[in-house]
Amino acid sequence: MNDVGERIKQIETRMLERTKTLKSYESQQKPVQDNSVWDNLNMEMQIDHQKVLLWEAEAVQQDKQLFRELREKIEKQQTLAHDLVTLSYTKKTKHLAPPKTIAKNVVLAFLVGGTITTIGQVILNLYTNGGLMEKEAAAATSASLIFLGALLTGIGIYDKIGSFAGAGSLVPITGFANSIVSSALEYKREGFLYGVGAKIFTISGPVILYGTVVSMVVGLIYYFVR
Amino acid sequence: MESLIKAFVLGGLICVVGQFIIDLTPFNITPAHVLVGYVTGGGILSALGVYKILIDWGGAGATVPLSGFGHTLVQGAIEGVKKKGILGALGGGLEATAIGIAAAIVFGLVVATIFNPKG
Amino acid sequence: MAQKKLGKQTLQFGSAPVILSKASVVGPKEGQGPLGSYFDLALQDNLDNQKSWEMSEQKIMQHSIELALEKAGLVPDDLDLYLAGDLLNQIISSNYTARFLSTSFLGLYGACSTLVEGLAVGSLLLDGEYADTVGVSASSHHDTAERQLRFPTELGVQRPPSAQWTVTGAGSYILTKAGSLLKIPQVTIGKIVDKGVSDSNDMGTAMAAAALDTIKVHLQDTGNKMEDYDLIITGDLGLLGLNVLKELLKHENLPTDNVSDCGIMIYAPDQDTHSGGSGCGCSAVVLCYLLDQMLKNKYKKIFLVGTGALLSPTSIFQGESIPCIAHGAVIEK
Numbered sequence: 001m002n003d004v005g006e007r008i009k010q011i012e013t014r015m016l017e018r019t020k021t022l023k024s025y026e027s028q029q030k031p032v033q034d035n036s037v038w039d040n041l042n043m044e045m046q047i048d049h050q051k052v053l054l055w056e057a058e059a060v061q062q063d064k065q066l067f068r069e070l071r072e073k074i075e076k077q078q079t080l081a082h083d084l085v086t087l088s089y090t091k092k093t094k095h096l097a098p099p100k101t102i103a104k105n106v107v108l109a110f111l112v113g114g115t116i117t118t119i120g121q122v123i124l125n126l127y128t129n130g131g132l133m134e135k136e137a138a139a140a141t142s143a144s145l146i147f148l149g150a151l152l153t154g155i156g157i158y159d160k161i162g163s164f165a166g167a168g169s170l171v172p173i174t175g176f177a178n179s180i181v182s183s184a185l186e187y188k189r190e191g192f193l194y195g196v197g198a199k200i201f202t203i204s205g206p207v208i209l210y211g212t213v214v215s216m217v218v219g220l221i222y223y224f225v226r
Numbered sequence: 227m228e229s230l231i232k233a234f235v236l237g238g239l240i241c242v243v244g245q246f247i248i249d250l251t252p253f254n255i256t257p258a259h260v261l262v263g264y265v266t267g268g269g270i271l272s273a274l275g276v277y278k279i280l281i282d283w284g285g286a287g288a289t290v291p292l293s294g295f296g297h298t299l300v301q302g303a304i305e306g307v308k309k310k311g312i313l314g315a316l317g318g319g320l321e322a323t324a325i326g327i328a329a330a331i332v333f334g335l336v337v338a339t340i341f342n343p344k345g
Numbered sequence: 346m347a348q349k350k351l352g353k354q355t356l357q358f359g360s361a362p363v364i365l366s367k368a369s370v371v372g373p374k375e376g377q378g379p380l381g382s383y384f385d386l387a388l389q390d391n392l393d394n395q396k397s398w399e400m401s402e403q404k405i406m407q408h409s410i411e412l413a414l415e416k417a418g419l420v421p422d423d424l425d426l427y428l429a430g431d432l433l434n435q436i437i438s439s440n441y442t443a444r445f446l447s448t449s450f451l452g453l454y455g456a457c458s459t460l461v462e463g464l465a466v467g468s469l470l471l472d473g474e475y476a477d478t479v480g481v482s483a484s485s486h487h488d489t490a491e492r493q494l495r496f497p498t499e500l501g502v503q504r505p506p507s508a509q510w511t512v513t514g515a516g517s518y519i520l521t522k523a524g525s526l527l528k529i530p531q532v533t534i535g536k537i538v539d540k541g542v543s544d545s546n547d548m549g550t551a552m553a554a555a556a557l558d559t560i561k562v563h564l565q566d567t568g569n570k571m572e573d574y575d576l577i578i579t580g581d582l583g584l585l586g587l588n589v590l591k592e593l594l595k596h597e598n599l600p601t602d603n604v605s606d607c608g609i610m611i612y613a614p615d616q617d618t619h620s621g622g623s624g625c626g627c628s629a630v631v632l633c634y635l636l637d638q639m640l641k642n643k644y645k646k647i648f649l650v651g652t653g654a655l656l657s658p659t660s661i662f663q664g665e666s667i668p669c670i671a672h673g674a675v676i677e678k
Contacts, residue, residue: 086541093550093589098506102249109245110238117237120286121230138289143329145290150333153499156344162501167244169501170257171264171291178501179257180330184338186497189397196338207261208327211299214269215319219303223315254544257502345391345488345498
């Protein structure tokens with residue numbers, strides 16, 4: 001068995017070679033080919049990796065740390081190689097992705113979103129004309145829309161609307177209701193405690209969490225600068 | 227009638243922004259991302275005093291989108307500070323939105339009890 | 346040197362196993378699709394009077410293996426071994442199905458490649474004379490997969506155009522040594538290919554690279570040409586994935602005329618599935634149709650390439666890339 005320094009040097013020489021090769025791929029923007037050269041490069045790294053790993057396992061005291069550092073360097077090199085593969089594959093395939101129907105999506109989002117907020121306005125006007133104060137009317141409107149969103153989710157319609165309306169049915173508060181109700185419904189079969197109870201906030205939980213945090217931060221800032 | 231048209235236009239536009247975020251950003255935007263973005267975004271605009279202007283013009287067009295929920299949260303916290311000091315900063319937001327959150331939870335539970343998912 | 350191995354990854358069977366019988370059970374959407382009339386049973390709705398979607402998936406798998414056995418005039422006891430897999434956590438549909446059969450059971454996981462994986466392992470056991478009769482099943486269910494891998498089914502979420510629709514369906518096959526015209530002379534076992542695609546809504550692009558790898562290796566190992574096959578069918582890359590595969594094949598100067606995909610065949614374009622079907626059940630039921638066509642002499646020799654995107658809900662959230670695999674099986678008459 002060679003001494004530690006020599007073994008490390010041997011691996012590092014090979015790593016240096018590979019770094020040069022990888023750099024040439026990286027800098028020349030040369031596409032990474034599915035060929036034996038590339039496969040061999042990967043295999044060489046893997047073989048070095050398992051070799052160093054056994055050295056690390058068998059080493060004692062400071063030597064263990066040295067081998068560990070060397071192993072991590074090889075792992076970094078492997079990650080770099082994989083990133084290059086990702087880059088070249090994305091380049092090769094990106095243009096084939098079907099175009100998103102943005103214009104259609106935007107129009108539908110506008111129409112559906114506008115319709116939901118208009119319904120909200122109708123309800124708001126009814127409550128205000130019925131004699132509710134501005135704040136109460138707004139809260140009652142939210143509750144009513146949440147009821148509508150919940151009901152449409154229950155009878156299995158809201159997901160159909162969402163599939164074509166996108167943000168149009170997601171952004172209004174009915175979408176918030178949909179996110180709560182759909183989670184509750186979905187996990188009903190796992191029981192009311194660990195199913196409905198635990199999962200009801202799967203999607204809406206973050207909303208309440210970060211909404212509340214923002215309001216607290218603003219409140220605190222207001223308290224100190226007031 | 228005018229209030230309805232304004233609500234339609236503003237509400238529609240606010241949703242369109244969300245659609246652009248979903249379609250034009252390179253990231254995988256899920257519903258939770260959009261909802262959280264709107265609540266925090268609405269809250270920040272509210273703190274800067276911008277959201278009030280939108281509501282004054284478009285009514286439900288600005289309150290019904292989830293950014294309106296963020297606005298209510300933030301205004302609640304500010305309101306709370308005025309009434310109760312620092313404790314209000316902590317509780318004011320949830321206090322102001324309690325009706326909406328409670329409604330969503332209760333309706334969620336009721337609907338889950340009555341209906342089954344259709345798939 | 347392994348004597349029955351060709352080249353690097355292809356296994357050649359001394360006495361080619363045969364597909365004695367086959368059966369397919371599908372959901373309502375698949376029943377209304379262009380291949381609907383070729384399936385043995387189609388559900389009226391996805392739940393099919395069961396307690397949960399998971400139970401419904403288990404039942405379709407069970408029904409498909411029962412039909413396959415009955416068609417062959419066999420009882421579960423005649424099976425030396427049962428191989429099955431599905432998409433759910435801990436392949437639970439397969440485990441429950443095997444409970445009913447009470448025969449030696451090996452669970453498989455290969456995502457959409459599960460069926461071909463099963464055919465390959467089954468053929469190995471037969472050729473190795475460890476079994477005389479082997480049952481193979483694979484299933485998937487749209488709603489169970491959706492809730493496990495993506496969102497609650499009632500959430501109003503827009504699916505991007507590259508997304509594939511998980512097929513509700515189960516296919517089962519009985520492999521044995523003689524008694525049928527449909528032989529499996531060779532299989533090519535794939536290796537994991539990961540090109541760094543991490544978008545779970547674009548599994549077709551991720552899997553296309555694995556399919557290419559397996560097809561190339563298969564041709565190298567066997568010395569066959571693309572033209573030697575009447576059909577090279579992937580299961581399931583979807584529309585986008587198939588386009589990517591064809592593009593990649595063109596880069597390699599390989600012809601693409603006879604290349605198609607199960608995920609595209611199972612749905613009509615107006616069924617709003619975006620990029621086509623996916624899931625273990627997709628190739629499992631489409632193969633039933635393809636075998637019918639072979640018996641009708643439309644095809645004599647096909648190469649079925651099962652492609653699996655081996656991701657998990659955890660790996661999606663952690664933003665990791667999707668490891669993919671493709672196994673190939675030659676089926677000839």
